[in-house]
Structure formats: C-alpha cells, structure tokens
Amino acid sequence: MEMLGFSEEHNRAIIRAVDEAVSNIMRHSYHGRLDQPIEVYCNRLQRRTNGETEQGVEILLFDCGPAVDTTKLQARSLDEIKPGGLGLHIIRGSMDTVQYKRAGRLNRLRLVKYAQSSTGECGSTEEKPQ
Amino acid sequence: MKISARRVDKATILDVSGNIDMSNSPEVRKALLRELREKGVTRVVLNLTGVAYIDSSGVASLVEGLKASRESGSRFVLFGLNDSAREVLKISRLLKLFEVYDDETQAIAS
Numbered sequence: 335m336e337m338l339g340f341s342e343e344h345n346r347a348i349i350r351a352v353d354e355a356v357s358n359i360m361r362h363s364y365h366g367r368l369d370q371p372i373e374v375y376c377n378r379l380q381r382r383t384n385g386e387t388e389q390g391v392e393i394l395l396f397d398c399g400p401a402v403d404t405t406k407l408q409a410r411s412l413d414e415i416k417p418g419g420l421g422l423h424i425i426r427g428s429m430d431t432v433q434y435k436r437a438g439r440l441n442r443l444r445l446v447k448y449a450q451s452s453t454g455e456c457g458s459t460e461e462k463p464q
Numbered sequence: 465m466k467i468s469a470r471r472v473d474k475a476t477i478l479d480v481s482g483n484i485d486m487s488n489s490p491e492v493r494k495a496l497l498r499e500l501r502e503k504g505v506t507r508v509v510l511n512l513t514g515v516a517y518i519d520s521s522g523v524a525s526l527v528e529g530l531k532a533s534r535e536s537g538s539r540f541v542l543f544g545l546n547d548s549a550r551e552v553l554k555i556s557r558l559l560k561l562f563e564v565y566d567d568e569t570q571a572i573a574s
Binding site (some may be wrong): 346347350353354420421423424427428 | 485486519520521523524529547549551552555
C-alpha cells in the first residue's frame with residue numbers, strides 16, 4: 335500500500351473497512367458459521383483528477399450467502415446513541431466507493447480507495463450498484 | 465485481549481490490552497456493566513493504551529457503557545486512545561460524546 339502512496343491513515347481505513355466487511359459477511363450472510371468461504375481480491379486502480387494520476391486500490395469480497403436485501407444496506411441514523419449497526423457506517427466512512435451487487439449465486443462487495451482521498455466522517459461516495 | 469480492574473480513589477480503572485473485536489467485545493461490555501450497574505461505581509475509567517484496534521462491536525460495547533453511566537448518573541471516561549481508535553469513534557460520530565483524555569492522570573483528575 336505504501337508503494338501506491340497510501341498514508342498510514344489510509345492504510346488503517348482500508349484495513350478497518352475490510353475487517354468490518356468480513357465481519358458483516360460472517361454475521362449476516364453466514365449467520366456465524368465459520369466453515370463458509372469468503373474470497374477477497376485486490377486490484378490496483380488509477381484515475382485522472384485535475385490532470386493528475388491518482389493511485390487506488392479496489393477490493394472485491396465474494397461470499398456464497400443468500401442475496402442481501404438491499405433495503406437493509408441503509409445504515410441507521412447516527413443521531414440516536416445506541417450500540418450496533420455501526421459496521422456499514424464505518425465501511426462507508428473509510429472508503430471512497432462502496433458497492434454491493436448480486437453476481438450469479440454470489441454476493442459481491444466492492445470497496446475502492448484512492449491515495450489522495452480524505453478519510454473521515456461520511457467521507458465515502460456511494461455509487462449506484464452495477 | 466486482556467482486561468483487568470483496579471481501584472484508584474473512588475474510580476475503577478479497567479486496563480485493556482489487545483484488539484477489541486467481535487470475538488471478545490462482549491467481555492468488555494460485561495466488565496463495564498458490572499462496574500457501572502452492579503457495583504454502582506461512580507467513575508469508570510477505561511484505559512485503552514494497550515489497545516491497537518477497535519472494531520464496530522467494540523465501539524458498540526463502549527456505547528453500552530456510556531448509556532449505562534448516563535442511566536446510573538456515574539461517569540465513564542476513556543484515555544490512551546491511539547489514532548485508530550480515535551478514527552473509528554470519529555467516523556461513528558461518537559468521539560465528542562465520550563469524555564476522552566490523553567493519560568491516566570488527566571482522566572482521574574477530571
């Protein structure tokens with residue numbers, strides 16, 4: 335990640351997002367079963383912004399669980415102080431792009447982070463599912 | 465993850481080390497609620513100096529501690545957060561809700 339220009343803060347954000355995503359798959363897609371597969375792929379990305387090339391990383395997570403009810407992918411309001419339901423906020427706040435897609439019999443979660451992006455409260459961009 | 469309790473004046477300090485994640489966050493929750501609800505301690509201080517990483521389930525345990533302290537009229541104070549812990553609380557919009565200090569001296573004196 336350092337080779338792509340990611341800062342320590344960015345590295346932590348990516349690790350946090352992937353950890354939360356895997357936890358969500360284990361908890362919600364596999365209902366706590368530990369013998370189910372999760373495939374993780376990492377790809378290098380580039381984009382042109384204001385004439386400059388930005389390095390990025392795309393992380394794809396696949397699981398074989400049932401299709402996710404996309405209406406449940408809406409993160410809860412943070413105005414109410416209560417435990418739980420924070421994982422999706424943390425993923426979105428850590429990455430630039432978070433996309434879910436049903437791909438055949440698989441769930442696919444796509445996470446993208448660019449090296450020059452900012453990390454912070456509500457820093458993610460939600461793209462339309464492909 | 466390890467968690468131990470000690471008394472300093474009227475406060476209980478919970479020293480935590482290791483990662484707080486979905487495998488052990490119930491232990492943190494249990495320790496916090498034991499002090500705040502069962503023992504009725506007026507000030508619980510969570511020492512996170514030895515904690516490298518907190519995930520969403522760990523944050524949820526801290527929120528439970530915060531709620532319990534508000535319900536019981538006691539105080540729940542954090543100190544020793546590293547950058548990772550601060551970031552996850554900030555993203556969750558919770559950082560400003562907690563009393564956070566840099567070190568134990570400040571947390572006790574607060």
